[in-house]
Amino acid sequence: MFAGRSLLETVAFLLSLLIAIDVHEFAHAWMANELGDSTARYYGRLSLNPLVHLDPMGTMMMLFSLFSGFGIGWGKPVPVNPLYLRRGPRVGMGLVAAAGPLSNLVLAAIVAVPLRLGLTMSWSLLNLLLIVISVNIGIALFNLLPIPPLDGASILQGILGIIRAPWAYRVSDALDRIGVQGYMIFVLLILVDQILPISILDLILGRPASLLFRLMIGL
DSSP: OOTTOOHHHHHHHHHHHHHHHHHHHHHHHHHHHHTTOOHHHHTTOSSOOGGGGBOHHHHHHHHHHHHHSOOOOOBOOOOOOGGGOTTOHHHHHHHHHHHHHHHHHHHHHHHHHHHHTTOOOOHHHHHHHHHHHHHHHHHHHHHTSSSTTSHHHHHHHHHHHHOOSHHHHHHHHHHHHTGGGHHHHHHHHHHHHHHSSSOHHIIIIIHHHHHHHHHHHTO
Protein backbone atom coordinates (compact mmCIF):
# COMPACT_ATOMS: atom_id res chain seq x y z
CA MET A 1 0.00 0.00 0.00
CA PHE A 2 2.80 2.36 0.87
CA ALA A 3 5.55 1.01 -1.34
CA GLY A 4 7.43 3.75 -3.14
CA ARG A 5 6.71 6.37 -0.52
CA SER A 6 9.46 8.22 1.31
CA LEU A 7 10.59 7.15 4.76
CA LEU A 8 9.08 10.32 6.21
CA GLU A 9 5.70 9.55 4.64
CA THR A 10 5.82 5.96 5.88
CA VAL A 11 6.63 7.07 9.43
CA ALA A 12 3.79 9.61 9.18
CA PHE A 13 1.47 6.80 8.15
CA LEU A 14 2.53 4.65 11.10
CA LEU A 15 2.03 7.56 13.47
CA SER A 16 -1.41 8.19 11.96
CA LEU A 17 -2.28 4.51 12.30
CA LEU A 18 -1.23 4.53 15.96
CA ILE A 19 -3.40 7.59 16.67
CA ALA A 20 -6.36 6.15 14.75
CA ILE A 21 -6.23 2.82 16.58
CA ASP A 22 -5.85 4.59 19.93
CA VAL A 23 -8.91 6.78 19.35
CA HIS A 24 -10.87 3.82 17.93
CA GLU A 25 -10.29 1.56 20.93
CA PHE A 26 -10.82 4.38 23.43
CA ALA A 27 -14.20 5.09 21.81
CA HIS A 28 -15.24 1.45 22.30
CA ALA A 29 -14.24 1.61 25.97
CA TRP A 30 -15.95 4.98 26.50
CA MET A 31 -19.24 3.86 24.97
CA ALA A 32 -19.26 0.61 26.95
CA ASN A 33 -18.68 2.58 30.14
CA GLU A 34 -21.46 5.02 29.24
CA LEU A 35 -23.84 2.10 28.71
CA GLY A 36 -23.12 0.67 32.15
CA ASP A 37 -20.25 -1.78 31.62
CA SER A 38 -17.13 -0.74 33.55
CA THR A 39 -15.04 -3.74 32.44
CA ALA A 40 -12.87 -1.70 30.09
CA ARG A 41 -12.38 0.98 32.75
CA TYR A 42 -11.42 -1.69 35.29
CA TYR A 43 -8.72 -2.97 32.92
CA GLY A 44 -7.37 0.53 32.29
CA ARG A 45 -8.68 0.77 28.73
CA LEU A 46 -10.70 3.95 29.27
CA SER A 47 -7.63 5.96 28.31
CA LEU A 48 -6.11 7.80 25.35
CA ASN A 49 -2.71 6.38 26.25
CA PRO A 50 -1.86 4.35 23.12
CA LEU A 51 0.26 1.92 25.14
CA VAL A 52 -2.80 0.37 26.80
CA HIS A 53 -4.44 -0.31 23.44
CA LEU A 54 -1.49 -1.86 21.63
CA ASP A 55 -1.74 -5.50 20.63
CA PRO A 56 1.67 -7.25 20.48
CA MET A 57 1.13 -8.79 17.05
CA GLY A 58 -0.66 -5.72 15.71
CA THR A 59 2.21 -3.53 16.88
CA MET A 60 4.78 -5.83 15.25
CA MET A 61 2.88 -5.55 11.99
CA MET A 62 2.92 -1.74 12.24
CA LEU A 63 6.68 -1.78 12.80
CA PHE A 64 7.08 -4.25 9.93
CA SER A 65 5.28 -1.71 7.77
CA LEU A 66 8.19 0.68 8.21
CA PHE A 67 10.47 -1.71 6.33
CA SER A 68 8.09 -3.51 3.99
CA GLY A 69 6.17 -0.49 2.71
CA PHE A 70 2.89 -2.27 3.48
CA GLY A 71 0.75 -0.64 6.16
CA ILE A 72 -1.32 -2.81 8.44
CA GLY A 73 -1.90 -3.11 12.16
CA TRP A 74 -4.54 -3.43 14.82
CA GLY A 75 -5.23 -2.72 18.46
CA LYS A 76 -6.04 -4.94 21.43
CA PRO A 77 -9.77 -5.75 21.55
CA VAL A 78 -11.59 -3.86 24.31
CA PRO A 79 -13.09 -6.19 26.96
CA VAL A 80 -16.85 -5.73 27.14
CA ASN A 81 -19.45 -7.72 29.07
CA PRO A 82 -22.65 -7.52 26.97
CA LEU A 83 -24.79 -8.54 29.96
CA TYR A 84 -23.97 -5.28 31.74
CA LEU A 85 -24.98 -3.01 28.85
CA ARG A 86 -28.19 -1.08 29.52
CA ARG A 87 -29.54 -1.37 25.98
CA GLY A 88 -29.28 -5.16 26.03
CA PRO A 89 -26.50 -7.44 24.73
CA ARG A 90 -27.08 -7.11 20.98
CA VAL A 91 -28.16 -3.47 20.76
CA GLY A 92 -25.61 -2.46 23.38
CA MET A 93 -22.76 -4.21 21.58
CA GLY A 94 -23.93 -2.60 18.35
CA LEU A 95 -23.59 0.84 19.93
CA VAL A 96 -20.19 -0.01 21.40
CA ALA A 97 -19.02 -1.27 18.02
CA ALA A 98 -20.34 1.81 16.18
CA ALA A 99 -18.41 4.14 18.47
CA GLY A 100 -15.07 2.97 17.02
CA PRO A 101 -15.58 3.78 13.32
CA LEU A 102 -17.56 6.92 14.20
CA SER A 103 -14.67 8.21 16.30
CA ASN A 104 -12.31 7.77 13.35
CA LEU A 105 -14.63 9.69 11.04
CA VAL A 106 -14.98 12.48 13.60
CA LEU A 107 -11.20 12.67 14.03
CA ALA A 108 -10.72 12.81 10.25
CA ALA A 109 -13.28 15.62 9.99
CA ILE A 110 -11.58 17.61 12.76
CA VAL A 111 -8.14 17.22 11.18
CA ALA A 112 -9.61 18.34 7.85
CA VAL A 113 -10.83 21.69 9.28
CA PRO A 114 -7.53 23.57 8.60
CA LEU A 115 -7.63 22.33 5.01
CA ARG A 116 -11.25 23.39 4.57
CA LEU A 117 -10.33 26.83 5.91
CA GLY A 118 -7.43 27.09 3.46
CA LEU A 119 -4.85 27.79 6.17
CA THR A 120 -1.25 28.20 5.03
CA MET A 121 1.07 25.43 6.21
CA SER A 122 4.28 23.66 5.28
CA TRP A 123 4.23 20.78 2.82
CA SER A 124 5.27 18.34 5.57
CA LEU A 125 2.39 19.37 7.81
CA LEU A 126 -0.07 19.30 4.92
CA ASN A 127 1.09 15.81 3.96
CA LEU A 128 0.77 14.62 7.56
CA LEU A 129 -2.80 15.94 7.85
CA LEU A 130 -3.78 14.28 4.58
CA ILE A 131 -2.36 10.96 5.76
CA VAL A 132 -4.14 11.21 9.13
CA ILE A 133 -7.42 11.87 7.32
CA SER A 134 -7.01 9.03 4.83
CA VAL A 135 -5.91 6.51 7.48
CA ASN A 136 -8.86 7.28 9.75
CA ILE A 137 -11.34 7.07 6.88
CA GLY A 138 -9.79 3.78 5.79
CA ILE A 139 -9.97 2.27 9.28
CA ALA A 140 -13.56 3.44 9.74
CA LEU A 141 -14.82 1.98 6.46
CA PHE A 142 -12.85 -1.25 6.85
CA ASN A 143 -14.31 -1.83 10.31
CA LEU A 144 -17.82 -1.17 9.01
CA LEU A 145 -17.68 -4.29 6.83
CA PRO A 146 -20.34 -6.69 8.21
CA ILE A 147 -17.84 -9.53 8.57
CA PRO A 148 -17.14 -10.94 12.06
CA PRO A 149 -15.19 -9.95 14.09
CA LEU A 150 -15.20 -6.46 12.52
CA ASP A 151 -17.36 -3.76 14.07
CA GLY A 152 -19.76 -3.85 11.15
CA ALA A 153 -20.97 -7.32 12.15
CA SER A 154 -21.79 -6.16 15.69
CA ILE A 155 -23.50 -3.03 14.35
CA LEU A 156 -25.61 -5.17 12.04
CA GLN A 157 -26.47 -7.47 14.96
CA GLY A 158 -27.58 -4.42 16.94
CA ILE A 159 -29.84 -3.26 14.12
CA LEU A 160 -31.28 -6.75 13.73
CA GLY A 161 -31.89 -6.85 17.49
CA ILE A 162 -34.29 -3.91 17.14
CA ILE A 163 -36.24 -5.51 14.28
CA ARG A 164 -38.88 -7.91 15.52
CA ALA A 165 -39.25 -10.10 12.46
CA PRO A 166 -38.45 -13.77 11.69
CA TRP A 167 -36.02 -12.89 8.91
CA ALA A 168 -34.04 -10.66 11.28
CA TYR A 169 -33.61 -13.53 13.72
CA ARG A 170 -32.48 -15.81 10.90
CA VAL A 171 -29.86 -13.33 9.65
CA SER A 172 -28.67 -12.72 13.20
CA ASP A 173 -28.34 -16.45 13.81
CA ALA A 174 -26.39 -16.86 10.56
CA LEU A 175 -23.96 -14.12 11.64
CA ASP A 176 -23.43 -15.93 14.94
CA ARG A 177 -22.64 -19.18 13.15
CA ILE A 178 -20.05 -17.65 10.81
CA GLY A 179 -18.45 -15.57 13.57
CA VAL A 180 -15.44 -17.82 14.10
CA GLN A 181 -14.87 -18.03 10.33
CA GLY A 182 -14.88 -14.29 9.76
CA TYR A 183 -11.13 -14.03 9.24
CA MET A 184 -11.23 -16.82 6.64
CA ILE A 185 -14.07 -15.09 4.80
CA PHE A 186 -12.09 -11.87 4.62
CA VAL A 187 -8.93 -13.65 3.41
CA LEU A 188 -11.02 -15.42 0.77
CA LEU A 189 -12.46 -12.06 -0.28
CA ILE A 190 -8.93 -10.69 -0.76
CA LEU A 191 -7.85 -13.72 -2.79
CA VAL A 192 -10.94 -13.58 -5.02
CA ASP A 193 -10.44 -9.84 -5.43
CA GLN A 194 -7.01 -10.49 -6.97
CA ILE A 195 -8.37 -12.59 -9.83
CA LEU A 196 -11.50 -10.62 -10.71
CA PRO A 197 -11.33 -8.03 -13.52
CA ILE A 198 -13.04 -5.48 -11.21
CA SER A 199 -11.81 -5.01 -7.65
CA ILE A 200 -14.56 -5.72 -5.12
CA LEU A 201 -12.55 -4.10 -2.34
CA ASP A 202 -12.13 -0.97 -4.42
CA LEU A 203 -15.89 -0.80 -4.96
CA ILE A 204 -16.85 -1.28 -1.31
CA LEU A 205 -13.86 0.45 0.34
CA GLY A 206 -11.64 2.35 -2.08
CA ARG A 207 -14.25 4.44 -3.89
CA PRO A 208 -16.31 5.36 -0.79
CA ALA A 209 -13.06 6.26 1.00
CA SER A 210 -11.99 8.47 -1.90
CA LEU A 211 -15.39 10.19 -1.93
CA LEU A 212 -15.31 10.84 1.82
CA PHE A 213 -11.74 12.11 1.59
CA ARG A 214 -12.66 14.63 -1.11
CA LEU A 215 -15.74 15.77 0.80
CA MET A 216 -13.77 16.30 4.00
CA ILE A 217 -10.96 18.33 2.47
CA GLY A 218 -13.31 20.24 0.19
CA LEU A 219 -12.32 19.04 -3.27
